Amino acid sequence: MTGRFWLFKTDPEDFSLDDLKKSAAQTTGWSGVRNYQARNFLRDEIKTGDEVFFYHSSSDSPSVVAVCEIVKEGYADETQFIKTDLHFDPKAKPENPVWFQVDIKLIKELDNPVSLQKMKENKKLKDLLLLKRGNRLSVMPINENERNEILLMSES
């Protein structure tokens, strides 16, 4: 069974690959996403077994650094209900959640991180959503060819 492919951005100051490695079962809930387009992917389209590239933004060399897998698909993001949480949303009610999350598990750290710069230089990735001007989506789909190309780049 082959699922779809996704790329999740994270600011390593908030949650890094090292944090994921230290997590129980190397699994973490991807909570805190507060963008409607990303929310729709998390709620409706991302399925258990789908593959995810784990991307560090806002670092010295923004890069894809690992491959993960969805181990639990869309469910209500608890942080929206917690008043003291940074991601609290007063509009959200437990019977009518606004924000959703999935759980991801680390599968493999890439042998060589694939930097944003290298992806920009690769003509085969010219349509990669990540490279579109001003793209701020933190959860985005990528296609199989792009996924294969990025994996290939990580091998050398």
Next chain:
DNA sequence: GCCAACGTTGGC
């Protein structure tokens, strides 16, 4: 630290 690009908010 800067700033362009973008999403959201709120007045009208």
Next chain:
DNA sequence: GCCAACGTTGGC
């Protein structure tokens, strides 16, 4: 429904 103001993202 428009759009200016504002806050945030994220590359550099």
